Amino acid sequence: MKGKLYMIPNHLGNENTALTIPSEVAAMACQFRYFIVENLRTARRYLRLLDSNMDIDASSFFVLDKHTGPKEYASFLNPILDGQDIGVISEAGCPGVADPGAEIVKIAHQKNIEVVPLVGPSSILLALMGSGMNGQNFAFNGYLPIDKTERTKAIKHLEARSTKEKQTQLFIEAPYRNNALAQDILKHCRPDTLLCIACNVTLSEELIVTKPVSAWKGKLPDLHKKPTMFLIQA
Structure with missing residues (x-):
């Protein structure tokens, strides 16, 4: 057997x-x-x-x-x-x-x-649960490209896809590049696009906050070397 x-x-x-x-x-x-x-x-x-x-x-x-x-x-x-x-x-x-x-x-x-x-924690689902974004239509996209030009294209593509399909887009980055990715999202997404930052999920310093891109400008937390899930919904 x-x-x-x-x-x-x-x-x-x-x-x-x-x-x-x-x-x-x-x-x-x-x-x-x-x-x-x-x-x-x-x-x-x-x-x-x-x-x-x-x-x-x-x-x-x-x-x-x-x-x-x-x-x-x-x-x-x-x-x-x-x-x-x-x-x-x-x-x-x-x-x-x-x-x-x-x-x-x-x-x-x-x-x-x-x-x-077996049952256990998923940062993808926990971040989505806490985001207030569409939990019936979502996509996890893994890591975005490292190349700055390609990453910009990817961010814009995911935002357009979210608009077209009414779909929450989730993605991650190597923890030491989190701050750069967050800045790129603010730079290339529309001001009214929602951005959720889900950082250190399940830890004592957990942060899960959703705001329009415009509200994050100048107020991003330090995400350096902290496990973070990014979610956008346009």
């Missing part, structure tokens, strides 16, 4: 896991002995947070990162074929969403392996 592939949510930076990870999910995660993770050190630390008594050294970890070749992906699922369950852990939030874990899930479906997503 095959095992199953469990998608284990991670916290978003708040190590008080009781706030974001259901107790039954935490208990289940620590029963597995095989894991597919983005980073070995942080995954082990996370499991310790969930259960300080877990025998982590008895567990096996497969690392899925930018150095992992596609030919290795399928081999990670071999324990499932032997009847063992495997847990997938991303660096933050829900694995498989803006996350390389999606490749493993794709292969699992091809091999008729059951995939079980």
Whole structure:
């Protein structure tokens, strides 16, 4: 009998896991002995947070990162074929969403392996919930281009798309480029376009504020190196 592939949510930076990870999910995660993770050190630390008594050294970890070749992906699922369950852990939030874990899930479906997503925090949904923007029609666009010209085009395109489709547009940036992206949004979006900045979601210093672009000018918070979700609605 095959095992199953469990998608284990991670916290978003708040190590008080009781706030974001259901107790039954935490208990289940620590029963597995095989894991597919983005980073070995942080995954082990996370499991310790969930259960300080877990025998982590008895567990096996497969690392899925930018150095992992596609030919290795399928081999990670071999324990499932032997009847063992495997847990997938991303660096933050829900694995498989803006996350390389999606490749493993794709292969699992091809091999008729059951995939079980577990409940946990998603910065995308939490930001949308707190934004007051359209939650029935929205799109997550990941990272915008680094090149300044291309990024300007992308911002204008997303604003036009929001206008045309009445759709909330969500996107992110590398934390050390957050301030530059925020300034570009103010520079290239219309004054009446709504901008929500959702920063440090679930942390004690959480900030989720929605204002027209015109109201943000001269009043942007310092977002440098802080996990931030940007949302616009035109």
